[in-house]
Amino acid sequence: MLYVEILGNLPEMAQGEVRALLEMASPEFKIIERDYLFLAVKGDERAFPFLNRLGLAHEYGRLLFSAESLEELYSKAENTEWEKYIQGTFKVDRETMANCSHRVEDVERKLGALISKRGFKVNLSSPDTLIRVYCGKKLWVGVRERFFKAKPFNERKADQRPFYKPIALPPRVARAMVNLSRARREILDPFMGTGGILIEAGLMGLRAYGVDLRKDMVEGAKRNLEYYGVKDYVLKQGDATKLKELFPNKTFEAVATDPPYGSSATLGGRKREELYEKALSSIYEVLDGYLSIAFPAQFNAEKVAERIGFEVLEKYYQRVHSSLDRYFYVMRT
Structure with a gap:
């Protein structure tokens, strides 16, 4: 026991x-x-x-x-x-x-x-x-x-990284998302941002694959991964809604990601709900396993995901602040 x-x-x-x-x-x-x-x-x-x-x-x-x-x-x-x-x-x-x-x-x-x-x-x-x-x-x-001492996690918070953006998951939550994806060897984050999820995955010994639309984010994530000693990674600048083009003939065993929550008119040229739905479809095409993902509570993720073909297994609620409530989902292809 x-x-x-x-x-x-x-x-x-x-x-x-x-x-x-x-x-x-x-x-x-x-x-x-x-x-x-x-x-x-x-x-x-x-x-x-x-x-x-x-x-x-x-x-x-x-x-x-x-x-x-x-x-x-x-x-x-x-x-x-x-x-x-x-x-x-x-x-x-x-x-x-x-x-x-x-x-x-x-x-x-x-x-x-x-x-x-x-x-x-x-x-x-x-x-x-x-x-x-x-x-x-x-x-x-x-x-x-x-x-599990708090200090190592605190040293990996967003404001402690060489490349810093204020909007990032706490390291403990990022690590939990990796674990909820049941990743054993590798993981993909198609909205990697500054690389928080990939840092945690790399420190667990997983091969880290990351994608971001912005060149500065790709370069910044690389700096962050290297800073924390993560060497086994593949980072690409590209569109999370076109993963099959970015990784032809590649299937991933696990995906963990935290898509952007911007509530303004566009995100990478698209409305938020449109981006989420297209990203879910894109992930489904390259995934043979589990997806751990966060969405704002206003997005009907279960309905969209099940229509695409995912089985929604778990969801966990979090109130972040007055303008953001979100759910963490675990899905399976």
């Missing part, structure tokens, strides 16, 4: 990202329970290489057990083979979630004392093993495998 603690800003999308990565790891792996921002997962270490790609998560680890009460927690802890999970020193750390329904103020001290009686040494400043207790509707005990 495993656990994942997801972020709270887009929790449904975060859960979908976890589900997609588990699906890629093994058809047997799945989320079996959610307790606020805590996901209990059926899976094992085979999922680790995929969960390491997570964007909308705080951490993941091995889930040891759950309990309905503190008494049950301590009883199960007494019968846990801690030597299987603790390497070197340890520390017990508590996460009190918004729906915590137990009095857990003393759980770190009591559980730590119980474990230390078994011969393990406590280190509160730099432990080798971090034991996590989550308090929600239930109590959950696990061992952290990986924590």
Whole structure:
């Protein structure tokens, strides 16, 4: 068993990202329970290489057990083979979630004392093993495998890149979009802009293909990819509605993209809805797999996509600001 603690800003999308990565790891792996921002997962270490790609998560680890009460927690802890999970020193750390329904103020001290009686040494400043207790509707005990620090994501925000444009997806969301596309080897972004989605894809070890109508964007995206150490990419100046011409005899396993939201009369010489529909048709022609895409809420993406031939699998709502509500969609050819 495993656990994942997801972020709270887009929790449904975060859960979908976890589900997609588990699906890629093994058809047997799945989320079996959610307790606020805590996901209990059926899976094992085979999922680790995929969960390491997570964007909308705080951490993941091995889930040891759950309990309905503190008494049950301590009883199960007494019968846990801690030597299987603790390497070197340890520390017990508590996460009190918004729906915590137990009095857990003393759980770190009591559980730590119980474990230390078994011969393990406590280190509160730099432990080798971090034991996590989550308090929600239930109590959950696990061992952290990986924590996703905010700093690396912050260093890849739009205003930190050599080529900067203010309108760009946050890196964590861009990464989640790549993961929702189930990309294993490569990905295409036909509206790449400054390259935010491709940066995240490249850092995961995927080959990044990008298209933009503007020459300055293509050159700027290249600068950004090189700056973050991404070397395996193909960038082209061209029209997202004519992908088959740009990539003759090429089929992509995954596409992730964030088309422009301009609400003025034209975008690249076309009305917004016309551009979206033509782009969806163009993507359909070169895709054999999954599409992760964002559209403003006013656009009836499901109706248009299904008419083209896509199967719409998932949609996640986000209110960005007073003038923009959008949905993130996952579709399949």
